[in-house]
Amino acid sequence: MDAIILQILNGLDKGSAYALIALGLTLIFGTLGVVNFAHGALFMIGAFCAVTLSNVFQISRTVIDETRTDFLGNPLKVEIPYVVDWFGESAGAAIIDWAVPLAILFAIPIMITVGFIMERGLIKHFYKRPHADQILVTFGLAIVLQEVIKYFYGANPIPTPAPEAFRGSFDFGTMLGFEANQILYPYWRLVYFFFAAIIIAGVFAFLQFTTFGMVVRAGMADRETVGLLGIDIDRRFTIMFGLAAAVAGLAGVMYVPISPPNYHMGMDFLVLSFVVVVVGGMGSLPGAVLAGFLLGILESFASMREVIAFIPGINQVIIYLVAVVILLTLPRGLMGRKGVMED
Amino acid sequence: MTDQTIQTISRDPAPTAPAHRAKARESTVLGLTRKDLTLLIVVAILTVFAPFILNPFPADSALAQFNAGYPDLMQRFVIFGIFAIGFNILFGLTGYLSFGHAAFLGVGSFAGVWMFKLLGMNVLYAIVASVAFAGLFSVVVGFVSLRRSGIYFSILTLAFAQMSFALAYSVLTPITGGETGLQLAKTDPRIFGQSIADDGNIPVPSFFGLEMRDSTTLYMGGWEFTLNVGYYLCAVVMLVAFYVAIRIFRSPFAMMLRAVKSNQQRMNYTGLNPKPYMLAAFVISGMYAGLAGGLMVSMDPLAGAERMQWTASGEVVLMTILGGAGTLIGPVLGAGFIKYFENIFSKINQATLEGWFSVFPDGLSDLLVTLVYPFVGKGWHLTLGILFMLVVIFLPGGLVQGGQKLATVFRRDKNANAVEGPAADQRSQAGE
Numbered sequence: 129m130d131a132i133i134l135q136i137l138n139g140l141d142k143g144s145a146y147a148l149i150a151l152g153l154t155l156i157f158g159t160l161g162v163v164n165f166a167h168g169a170l171f172m173i174g175a176f177c178a179v180t181l182s183n184v185f186q187i188s189r190t191v192i193d194e195t196r197t198d199f200l201g202n203p204l205k206v207e208i209p210y211v212v213d214w215f216g217e218s219a220g221a222a223i224i225d226w227a228v229p230l231a232i233l234f235a236i237p238i239m240i241t242v243g244f245i246m247e248r249g250l251i252k253h254f255y256k257r258p259h260a261d262q263i264l265v266t267f268g269l270a271i272v273l274q275e276v277i278k279y280f281y282g283a284n285p286i287p288t289p290a291p292e293a294f295r296g297s298f299d300f301g302t303m304l305g306f307e308a309n310q311i312l313y314p315y316w317r318l319v320y321f322f323f324a325a326i327i328i329a330g331v332f333a334f335l336q337f338t339t340f341g342m343v344v345r346a347g348m349a350d351r352e353t354v355g356l357l358g359i360d361i362d363r364r365f366t367i368m369f370g371l372a373a374a375v376a377g378l379a380g381v382m383y384v385p386i387s388p389p390n391y392h393m394g395m396d397f398l399v400l401s402f403v404v405v406v407v408g409g410m411g412s413l414p415g416a417v418l419a420g421f422l423l424g425i426l427e428s429f430a431s432m433r434e435v436i437a438f439i440p441g442i443n444q445v446i447i448y449l450v451a452v453v454i455l456l457t458l459p460r461g462l463m464g465r466k467g468v469m470e471d
Numbered sequence: 472m473t474d475q476t477i478q479t480i481s482r483d484p485a486p487t488a489p490a491h492r493a494k495a496r497e498s499t500v501l502g503l504t505r506k507d508l509t510l511l512i513v514v515a516i517l518t519v520f521a522p523f524i525l526n527p528f529p530a531d532s533a534l535a536q537f538n539a540g541y542p543d544l545m546q547r548f549v550i551f552g553i554f555a556i557g558f559n560i561l562f563g564l565t566g567y568l569s570f571g572h573a574a575f576l577g578v579g580s581f582a583g584v585w586m587f588k589l590l591g592m593n594v595l596y597a598i599v600a601s602v603a604f605a606g607l608f609s610v611v612v613g614f615v616s617l618r619r620s621g622i623y624f625s626i627l628t629l630a631f632a633q634m635s636f637a638l639a640y641s642v643l644t645p646i647t648g649g650e651t652g653l654q655l656a657k658t659d660p661r662i663f664g665q666s667i668a669d670d671g672n673i674p675v676p677s678f679f680g681l682e683m684r685d686s687t688t689l690y691m692g693g694w695e696f697t698l699n700v701g702y703y704l705c706a707v708v709m710l711v712a713f714y715v716a717i718r719i720f721r722s723p724f725a726m727m728l729r730a731v732k733s734n735q736q737r738m739n740y741t742g743l744n745p746k747p748y749m750l751a752a753f754v755i756s757g758m759y760a761g762l763a764g765g766l767m768v769s770m771d772p773l774a775g776a777e778r779m780q781w782t783a784s785g786e787v788v789l790m791t792i793l794g795g796a797g798t799l800i801g802p803v804l805g806a807g808f809i810k811y812f813e814n815i816f817s818k819i820n821q822a823t824l825e826g827w828f829s830v831f832p833d834g835l836s837d838l839l840v841t842l843v844y845p846f847v848g849k850g851w852h853l854t855l856g857i858l859f860m861l862v863v864i865f866l867p868g869g870l871v872q873g874g875q876k877l878a879t880v881f882r883r884d885k886n887a888n889a890v891e892g893p894a895a896d897q898r899s900q901a902g903e
Contacts, residue, residue, distance in 0.1 A: 271852060456618060
């Protein structure tokens with residue numbers, strides 16, 4: 129029992145990442161009808177926003193501290209970050225410590241801008257082109273973005289820690305009445321899960337309860353009619369693209385402490401997210417979220433030692449296997465809309 | 472369907488179909504029209520003289536690093552050419568975008584190495600086995616994947632390829648060698664050959680006694696040309712593969728595939744079942760990929776699972792699109808182009824750049840080096856990505872279409888417009 133709970137918990141954080149990326153992909157597909165292979169790159173850019181902010185906070189000036197000496201007896205050089213100068217000792221240290229959560233604020237405008245530029249500059253010209261061309265051009269864009277990041281940040285993963293308060297694990301088992309140290313779960317993963325839940329709920333609430341969201345939903349159902357009503361649907365869809373980019377970017381920002389970002393993390397997630405979208409059903413937002421969590425949890429179950437002993441290698445292929453089975457049995461995926469890419 | 476003729480790189484205006492085809496039937500050599508025969512002969516001449524053509528700079532000159540005429544790279548040109556020709560039979564004719572073709576190449580490689588281990592070092596065993604096994608594997612994958620089309624087909628092929636990669640990397644280690652790759656050993660049985668060569672080493676791949684790595688180097692003035700047995704074997708196989716591809720492109724079978732591409736529903740309404748044709752195309756292109764894998768291990772008897780990763784499948788997509796999907800020569804051009812970039816362009820380092828720009832004043836030369844450096848050397852992927860995007864955006868017909876456009880400009884021949892127009896139309900019908 130405790131093992132099962134542990135696996136469900138383990139699946140949640142990866143599932144959250146899948147769900148967030150898949151949600152953005154589905155938003156773009158559902159509104160603009162574009163298959164965006166560069167979405168993984170947006171996730172990666174988000175992650176590097178966090179890295180950048182953390183680096184910026186650590187820009188320091190060097191001061192010679194006369195009171196202390198190094199091992200040769202010379203006066204010690206001390207690096208003092210400017211942030212500490214400006215905000216004082218404790219506040220400055222806290223800001224540096226909280227770089228990753230603060231990067232959320234930093235990433236939102238950047239991601240929305242990147243999304244706007246992408247949509248207006250490139251994707252706009254591909255609405256009328258076939259899906260294969262959209263896949264190819266965004267695939268090319270993904271390569272370009274990934275190489276640009278590689279040029280500036282190098283090829284190695286860059287570890288960026290979570291704030292001090294969220295390091296370490298807490299004992300989830302004792303809360304449920306199990307023995308101590310049976311179910312240990314890192315705090316940050318829990319944070320990630322709640323963060324993802326809030327973002328997902330936010331996107332759904334935005335689409336469901338605002339006038340803007342209503343127009344967008346109407347546009348997803350029938351773009352032409354909404355246009356005929358005198359609503360500038362293209363502009364709203366552009367904003368939705370920016371929003372989807374922001375969702376992917378935020379997923380990336382918060383994922384940084386879980387696994388150090390490198391330039392190809394986007395591609396690694398992209399392939400799986402596409403599988404998630406297809407399993408959930410093209411164009412279905414709840415489907416994308418459901419499939420994201422489902423596949424994340426399935427993946428972590430498949431990596432249990434008992435399961436691997438029973439079916440060797442299953443942990444490597446489970447997601448693809450599920451995708452193949454679902455695609456062949458349910459033409460629309462789990463919750464796909466009728467008439468959306470059903471061929 | 473007057474757009475048959477645009478499949479060639481020839482720039483003749485397309486005449487009305489029946490008259491043209493009747494004329495073509497009269498004058499066939501090897502079952503090829505004169506135009507296709509010319510293309511085949513041009514390609515043959517280029518491949519045979521490639522060691523000379525690709526080495527235009529003297530060996531000790533500063534530009535020698537742009538020489539691509541060394542055996543290893545030339546082998547890769549033709550092997551990836553075969554891979555791309557095969558991929559094009561599927562994508563170019565039917566519009567089905569497979570993101571998992573590298574799996575067949577990988578299966579072919581593993582089958583090839585196993586033949587070296589079990590039977591003997593004759594490359595014939597490896598090549599035959601790699602084609603056969605890749606064919607069998609593609610029957611299975613194709614049968615399942617072709618039940619869906621569009622993006623679902625892409626995802627299914629991707630899923631199969633990723634599964635094969637993951638399994639080859641972990642569970643199937645006894646068969647695939649896992650992380651280290653599958654290597655030859657002195658203890659291998661090699662029923663029809665020797666386990667250990669006379670000199671005490673592992674024997675090298677050969678074709679009835681001709682060792683693949685044998686080379687002759689010709690010195691002419693400052694130039695050095697290396698003629699390699701392995702390269703010429705690959706070249707002959709490539710020419711045969713190219714000839715078969717031309718025949719396929721000109722066959723009624725290809726007509727059927729193009730019909731599937733332009734409107735599958737109408738095909739169904741006419742009472743034809745397109746599935747067998749699609750499966751045949753898929754298997755043929757899988758066998759081409761297997762052939763490439765078999766040749767790859769014949770040149771260097773080592774197979775690793777990373778050959779099956781989806782990025783490798785992405786590479787062949789890049790090659791085909793860059794060169795021109797649906798054209799005969801395009802994929803070969805694209806493969807050569809990308810492999811040249813990968814091997815030559817990536818070698819340019821900061822010192823080389825500084826050498827080039829040293830003619831300019833100091834400040835300007837530094838600026839130029841800083842501006843150019845991100846795009847060369849290790850950053851060549853960036854250049855490739857940008858180039859690929861430009862091609863997809865502006866030249867959906869790839870480099871071949873680019874060549875045709877240039878030709879139109881230079882010829883100022885209004886009739887030639889008839890050629891590139893339909894070419895673009897046809898490309899834009901790809902995908903769905």
